[in-house]
Amino acid sequence: MSADHAHALPAGVRPPTYHHFEDLAQQEESEKLGMWAFLITEVMFFGALFTAYTVYRNLYPEAFMDASSKLNWKLGAVNTLVLIVSSLTMALAIRAAQTGKYSQVIWQTVATMIFGATFLVVKYFEYMHKYHDGLMPGPTLFFTDVFGEHTPQARIFFSIYFAMTGLHAFHMVVGLGILTWVLIKARKRYFTPDRYLALENVGLYWHFVDLVWIFLFPMLYLLGAHYGLGH
């Protein structure tokens, strides 16, 4: 029962309320709003890329289908599931902090990091495969002619693919860094039922990164699917 653990809390676990706030609840609400304000900038950031994608996809629908069918949808689907599991473990880590289950905060955080790292490993193999196929933006892509008359337009698809998944993967790397900080703090029992807002804000970031992928997967991997899955 969580109450037993609660007695083991170090003294002074309630975070201080700063003088410009009415009370702790208002202070925590402000911290949470700050995180959401940051996420708005992130939504706009990825939103601009989704806008570019929408315009080019409508300009060159056939080329986008051709190019999309070169991506490995199975790896994309596996990575989607991996991220969903990592979002679940992240949410459960926060719940463990809310209920004072200290060891569970630690292992749910570790699980989240393992699934996050799994995503990046899969992504690495996908990128290497695309590199060897000459589909990575840079000199190789510009000498590749596997798309016939669609070649210049297919290059745009791959530029967008690498820009969007690359930025997404960068967010994952940053997330793993933040989770390392969470792990260090969690081992010191920093997150308690009275003080878990920092962990909740980390969770907001992690879930947001999952959210981006939920849209990226069908938009990038599945365009050519109905004329033959299995690239």
Next chain:
Amino acid sequence: MASGTDPHGSHGGEHHILPLGVYWAVFLALVVGTILTVWSATIDLGRLNVIVALLIASVKAALVILYFMHVKYSSRMVWIFAAAGFFWVAIMILFTMADFASRSW
């Protein structure tokens, strides 16, 4: 096991703890949504493929935002903040595409 009630009553609805079942239900819905996404892409629906894919993705996104990100149990202010970004992106894409569609390319 702590239920949906706040065991630390002293400071408001901020510390709302969801039952474990909610997290697992959302997780299962997200897995089912992913399977539906792949399955629907294998069927040639023409222009409708995009709409179906976006619809499923939007439902999945809403589940993550409402339950994993706890927005359903947050203040009105958080609701506004959470909606604002998507609202502006919708304007960006809709206005861009309105321009796109009204040109003779």
